[in-house]
Amino acid sequence: GAGVSQSPSNKVTEKGKDVELRCDPISGHTALYWYRQRLGQGLEFLIYFQGNSAPDKSGLPSDRFSAERTGESVSTLTIQRTQQEDSAVYLCASSLTLRGQYFGPGTRLTVT
């Protein structure tokens, strides 16, 4: 079956612009996570969605970052007024249970 998909695969934007990243989870997976991976580093948790529960936003680095999820489907991560330090790969993962997160290919964001 289809895995997690993300779009765009690459995004180059100018400092100060807003960007929107999209994640399509595996069908039926109720949990969805966003992570950020800076060059040569591990993954940092950003936000978690589970069904209709309030999302846990404890990993979002600033109020310029926000995310939404429609039911148990698509999620979008929005970064407003992008800064150069936002340059990273943004990864989305989904899971059916609390174990076994499956990742998408990521969106590589470059802020110039």
Place this chain on the structure above:
Amino acid sequence: GENVEQHPSTLSVQEGDSAVIKCTYSDSASNYFPWYKQELGKGPQLIIDIRSNVGEKKDQRIAVTLNKTAKHFSLHITETQPEDSAVYFCAASNAGGTSYGKLTFGQGTILTVHP
């Protein structure tokens, strides 16, 4: 919060040799430990995981061991092949209760298998 340390940062082996990557964690409440393989330009791929009620798990050439007392776990790859070359990440989470399985990752190990 949880902190995961991973060693070594780079590992170079000859084809056919074994490779071992080690991780330590700080939160005794962590109970789920997955390992991911990440190839260049791709997302991390789950290769094996272990729960805290198990000390060892094996899947073909890959095995993971867990020592809850010492709070460390290791990935063992036997009979390495060039296609095993990638970045490997360990992670830990408290899956259950109020912690919903948020993963804390190690910094990664770049494994190179020379033919």
